[in-house]
Amino acid sequence: MHRETTASEQQAALAALYDRCGAGVYRFLSAQTGDAERARELCQETFLRLGRTLAAGDAPGEALAFRIARNLLVSDWRRRRTEARWRDPAPAVAASGASREPAPDRASEQGELRQALASALAGLPEALRSAILLTEVEGLAYRTVATALDIPLGTVASRKHEAIARLRESLRRSGHAL
């Protein structure tokens, strides 16, 4: 009887954790891979590992979720030895069916900017890209990002600063100023 209750509680805790940061983990993985199916697989594996952590009696949080996701991502990249699929982010966006549709008169301009930004982001080293995605897109606190990326607090700010400078330079070269 006790075992069923414990399993049920673990299931509820995992559901609560997914509700808290599942979308963010999926977004992070999608932005890093540019592949909706890979993002889905990695997201599922991330939460299965979090479930094992819960079963072991620990109480994982948002930082550990992103840390596991990022570690899985890096392992996946090492296996595949390429980031080529990221360079065309269209499949991930199209597969999700969740992208905002721009007004027709702005579609071309936004499409160009979007493509330029995607290329600039893809051109960043993974460490800088992770830092900017977690701070800028997910809005995580620097302390959480430091734990997720296993880096000192000050390094979060310096990586983000470096990432923004490189993105701007890349956008400027492609004729976009942001």
Next chain:
Amino acid sequence: MRCEEFASSLEAWLDGELGAEAAAAAAAHAASCPVCAEAVGARHRLRDALRELAELTPPADLRAGILAAAAAEAAVARRRWRPLAVAGLAAAALLLAAFGLRGLLSGREARAQHGCLVIAYLDGAYEEPGAIGVGELTLAAGPGALPAPRQPEPEGGKR
């Protein structure tokens, strides 16, 4: 606050990482300096573009799929451990039974041996009760529980 100072703290300010006093100073400077206000606007545009680029909603069935997979994995883990737990309990029970039986047997053996010695004491074979632990039996059974050892009969006294 000077423009250089504002520029160096802009990221931390936008990310809410500045203390209340420094954040208020940054906000006041941005409100009074058109150049820095434009820098803030540019940062907001870049942030919006990045968020729009990465804006994705997870597939609707991802949550249910994860929870189902986690439940299945937990059930497999429980099934995997159950036979081991049963085997462990059985082994522990066997060990307890074996040691318990041995203890019981050795206790009975000791009591039997002790009984023989007491009989020997009562027959007069031992004069000192302490030498065979008879005193312990006396204490357990109460004072005077053991009679005095039988005195040897004089030779030729009984036919």
